[in-house]
Amino acid sequence: MPESTEGLKTRFLSLAPNGDADSLRSLLEVMPDQDAAEAFEDLEKNAQSALLKRLTSDDFEDMLPHLPAPLAEVVLQHFPQSEQREALEEMWDDELADFLQDVPEENRDRYINLLDEETKETTEELLSYPETSAGGRMTTAFAAINATMTVREAIASLNEQREDTEILARIYVLDTDQRVVGKVRLRDLTFSPRSTHVADVMQPEPVAVNAQDDQEEAANMMLKYDMMVLPVVDDEKKLLGVITHDDAMEILQEESTEDLEMQSGIAGTPDELGYLETPVLSHLRRRFVWVLGLAVLAISSGYVLVSFEHFLDGRFLLALYLPMVVAAGGNTGAQAATSIIRAMSLGEFEPSDYIAAVWKELRVGLCIGITAGLWIALLTPVVIVLLPGTADSISAYQLASIAALALVAQITTSTILGAALPILANTLNQDPAVVASPAITTVVDVTGLFIYFGIAKVILGM
Amino acid sequence: MPESTEGLKTRFLSLAPNGDADSLRSLLEVMPDQDAAEAFEDLEKNAQSALLKRLTSDDFEDMLPHLPAPLAEVVLQHFPQSEQREALEEMWDDELADFLQDVPEENRDRYINLLDEETKETTEELLSYPETSAGGRMTTAFAAINATMTVREAIASLNEQREDTEILARIYVLDTDQRVVGKVRLRDLTFSPRSTHVADVMQPEPVAVNAQDDQEEAANMMLKYDMMVLPVVDDEKKLLGVITHDDAMEILQEESTEDLEMQSGIAGTPDELGYLETPVLSHLRRRFVWVLGLAVLAISSGYVLVSFEHFLDGRFLLALYLPMVVAAGGNTGAQAATSIIRAMSLGEFEPSDYIAAVWKELRVGLCIGITAGLWIALLTPVVIVLLPGTADSISAYQLASIAALALVAQITTSTILGAALPILANTLNQDPAVVASPAITTVVDVTGLFIYFGIAKVILGM
Structure with missing residues (x-):
């Protein structure tokens, strides 16, 4: 052992x-x-x-x-x-x-x-x-043979190449212009009679990535087609190099880290050093931009709150559900954004599907909003009992109606926004993940205040 | 072509x-x-x-x-x-x-x-x-030979196995108890004299995963060691099967989806069908639990707001920075949680490093808090000018001090909480990602209100 x-x-x-x-x-x-x-x-x-x-x-x-x-x-x-x-x-x-x-x-x-x-x-x-890019991740140490060779010649040629070749599991068969006409596995050669022609044992290889394409596209192809090695070609389809399975795994890992970090507002690429070895100031540098940007944006919520503040006088109970309605927007907006971004990165959408996606989120948002609204309305009598008795001009019935309607409106709005923003980013050729979670939350904080106070005004007949 | x-x-x-x-x-x-x-x-x-x-x-x-x-x-x-x-x-x-x-x-x-x-x-x-689990992802279609065979015998044996074998790129050499004593690549056999003994061309294979271990552990091993195939063994180290590179990529993809979805409060596993094909009610089912749970939790923020509400009378300006201070906690808490979870999933931490990690986040949080606090304090004169003139008992100087101190306290607290909760979850053998973003945000909403009003009381000398 x-x-x-x-x-x-x-x-x-x-x-x-x-x-x-x-x-x-x-x-x-x-x-x-x-x-x-x-x-x-x-x-x-x-x-x-x-x-x-x-x-x-x-x-x-x-x-x-x-x-x-x-x-x-x-x-x-x-x-x-x-x-x-x-x-x-x-x-x-x-x-x-x-x-x-x-x-x-x-x-x-x-x-x-x-x-x-x-x-x-x-x-x-x-x-x-x-x-x-795919070119930036490829190795030029691939194995290649010609279609006109016999298996014996191919094995001899590979024997010469093998020291300089990272992976012999997939061997490309090239034409005279260096374009891929097929592939063989080493096993196809090893277990074939030595006089067979390579053309007779090779399989087609219709999948390749352009060297200028993003590394994520390369990794997604390898994931989809269960590939061990992916050919990287230029605009003339000439074979330049290959991306191997270990690089594909690294790319997937990097991209998932990037998505997670974007979703929590961490910018730029991670330090070469590990977490504990990275100096405090490097951590600060990657996080601070988002914190300050979002803080400045959140001042707009402050303006809205100040302008509605007088409205709370004598209507203390209104404050009870204010944080909840605002927060529900951030949560459902982030859910919608994540669902859309995931489907996009799995290549599920054509641009023609965008309307269908927003329409689906509208329905999902309405369902979540109505169900959550009903629950909170039903819970209201209990919630109010727990509150230290305050004289208030709002009845439990009014409060429940305001909360329920505001939740429906806020959740539906946020869900549509959460779905639409990544789609918009994608249409503008931006990474959809960049508009995810924290930015959406800050935007729907503002809409939530307007929605809550607006509905309260209507219900209280002002 | x-x-x-x-x-x-x-x-x-x-x-x-x-x-x-x-x-x-x-x-x-x-x-x-x-x-x-x-x-x-x-x-x-x-x-x-x-x-x-x-x-x-x-x-x-x-x-x-x-x-x-x-x-x-x-x-x-x-x-x-x-x-x-x-x-x-x-x-x-x-x-x-x-x-x-x-x-x-x-x-x-x-x-x-x-x-x-x-x-x-x-x-x-x-x-x-x-x-x-690793066992749930493995295939039993692996290639194996004995150390006592010659290369000729090994090739003949592989020729018989090859139809039932998913991958011949790694061939395991077993002892009589079915334990792995080494591995060979097909190239090592193909290019070796036929009379050589397998034991002379094999390489050691010290890496293996137990069938009961989580699939993520298996994928991380393959990622770390650039492996094409990972042996899966039982408690006696007997070879049961292998996990291949394509499964490793799928596992990484699944786990990253899971992490992203947990971070935005989406529960359970995705539907077999694509996003557009999944019915609205299935989307609802995976999202609603979190939305309702967080809404109910957010009522506690409401209680705190109601209890401090009278405090805003005649101090309208205080409301200006309230959403910002509260939101800054959610954002920085999520950043800290993501940083810690990422380092954990890359296997960077031993339990003995936990104190060091929290200590690092404390310093990062303090730095972000102080810098953000200074910026907002400096911006306050501009922010107030933009506000429609309201008579207020609070001066710009007092407001700036309250905001700056509250940001330092709120960001530091949230950063420590964001770091500590995943560590706690891990110590309790829970998936650290489950406590990420939305749950932390809701918790620090409450702390933010206490911190903001508490500091305001002190600064305003009440």
């Missing part, structure tokens, strides 16, 4: 301060690289330096792509230039591009100049795509 | 109403199964029936796993029992289990009884695990 990954990590951490180089090296060889990187990151700064002195650059090569960029730079810069070059060239081309995207610009050029011509060229091509 | 997937789907939709069976069949053969299923779903009910009559059960076999369960049942039940059996047995075991989990119980037993003994046994084993 192999030792568990936790066991290996614990052993590494206890060996790191004083263990001899050979024991550490043989431990690093059996540890997954990701755990080695995590363990190294967990060490105190001076324990890290001590380890850098005791081990060679070879020992660090495999963990480099899994370290946060600043720490990877510390490791690299401990070793002479020739070893830096070697370590950088050992990385997969997409790992190298990711690392270079995360380092300060002046260092980036220095690292690029260390590379041999071929690696340099590939790296610069990958860096020319936006970081979050 | 192969035709694009959209092109194929459009052609299918136009051919479906009147096209002959042979053209449809040859189109279905080149279309990805997922697109075929989507296209079939998009057809009107009578076009679906017409197609069922014109084609055979063989033509539908491949799209079945990609149809929502209710529609898959319609397709199945159109054909005689013997063809139903065949179609069910053609599915991968995990697809079959997923389908059976989604159909009404009475039909489930009927389908299971159709299966041959071996499939029945496997299916019942898979169904015995909770739907969202």
Whole structure:
């Protein structure tokens, strides 16, 4: 039985301060690289330096792509230039591009100049795509053969390519213009007679993503079609690279983090460092814009409240349901926005479906509003009994009617707004998630006050 | 160049109403199964029936796993029992289990009884695990060989297994107790001399998930270690099955949907049908509980507001910043909760880090509160000028001080609460996401009112 990954990590951490180089090296060889990187990151700064002195650059090569960029730079810069070059060239081309995207610009050029011509060229091509595009996530280390080859020739060709190929599970069959005409699995070659032609064992591959498309589109294709590898092509359909299953998972994870953070008003991309390691000021920077923006917006609610305030004189009971009606708008608006955004990101909507979607939310909103309104109206006698007796010009019956009608109006309005805003954002080519939760809540706070006081005026006959 | 997937789907939709069976069949053969299923779903009910009559059960076999369960049942039940059996047995075991989990119980037993003994046994084993556990997501169709085999024997053995094996990219090497001692890639066998022993080309595989563990844990392992296939083992470390990369992507997608929906107060699992196809009442069912629960909770804010209401007499200006201070709590509480939940789900925290996390949020909250408080205090002269002149006993200076201090107190409190509640939920073995956004917002609405009026009382010397 192999030792568990936790066991290996614990052993590494206890060996790191004083263990001899050979024991550490043989431990690093059996540890997954990701755990080695995590363990190294967990060490105190001076324990890290001590380890850098005791081990060679070879020992660090495999963990480099899994370290946060600043720490990877510390490791690299401990070793002479020739070893830096070697370590950088050992990385997969997409790992190298990711690392270079995360380092300060002046260092980036220095690292690029260390590379041999071929690696340099590939790296610069990958860096020319936006970081979050399909091109920015692809690797050029794919396996390709020609349709005219026999299985024997194909296996021989793959044997030559395999050191430079990240994944052999999907092998692309190309025409002379480098366009994908099909794909084979290694198993199709391994278990076929050696004289068969590749064209006879290949399968069609109609799915590909353009290098300029967003990484989310690539990940969604791989999710939909259960793909292990997705071809990335240019406008002429020439194969440029592939996105592999592990990158697809990372993209899905990043996008879901982004959506969650947008929904709670956290801006920008997370720090390379973990939560606890990220300085307070970096947390502040990502959160403060939304907090201040929403606070300033909320002053408009304040204006409305001030202008209706005299109205509460002698009608104390009205205040009882004010927070509830306002809050119900924020909650139902956020629900509607999330439902629409989810359906959009699963590719369920064509623009022609937008009217249908808003119409559905209108009905959902009305149903929720009416049911909630009825419940609260029925609860009103109980709620009032619990209140310390105050003389008031409003009857329980009036209060219940105001609350019920206001809930119906506020919930319906907020639901429609919650559905319409992401659709509007999408139509304007903005990320629909950016208008989600906090912005909607602030908008419907204002409408809620108008609705509540407006209905109260009508019911109380003013 | 192969035709694009959209092109194929459009052609299918136009051919479906009147096209002959042979053209449809040859189109279905080149279309990805997922697109075929989507296209079939998009057809009107009578076009679906017409197609069922014109084609055979063989033509539908491949799209079945990609149809929502209710529609898959319609397709199945159109054909005689013997063809139903065949179609069910053609599915991968995990697809079959997923389908059976989604159909009404009475039909489930009927389908299971159709299966041959071996499939029945496997299916019942898979169904015995909770739907969202690693065991509930695994397939038993993995490839395994023995360490004592030569490469030649291994290839021969795999050739026999390959029809029953979902993925040959990772092949497990087992000991006599069915425990994993290593793994090989197909390439390691294909490119090795046939007389080499498997033990000499295999690599260690220290990572595995227990069948009882949550599916999210499995997906996170695969994400961390860039795995294509993850072994699923029992308590004795015996290999039971594997989770493949496509399932890992689906799990990540499901969990992110779940998190987003929880954060906006949507309960339960999404309907099998798409957003537009889901009936209004199903949408209502998933959203109403939260809306009503939060509305009832919000009545407590109402009680607090009523009890402080007399306090606003002659101090109209106080109402100006009331919504802002209350809302700032909800926003910053949600930010803190999201940050903590994200770090938790990335596995960044040990329980020993909880104090450090709350301490970090306390500092972040203080910084945001002080900065926001200063900004609002500075803006106050401008804000007041815009207000229609009201005689008031509060000066701009007093109002600015109240707002600034209240923001510091409210934002700091809410940030700590937002961090502490998910940690508490996690400690109690609850999903931390369940206490996110809407619940926190409602709680800090109440604290916000107390803080605002409390500070006003002190500043105004009452």
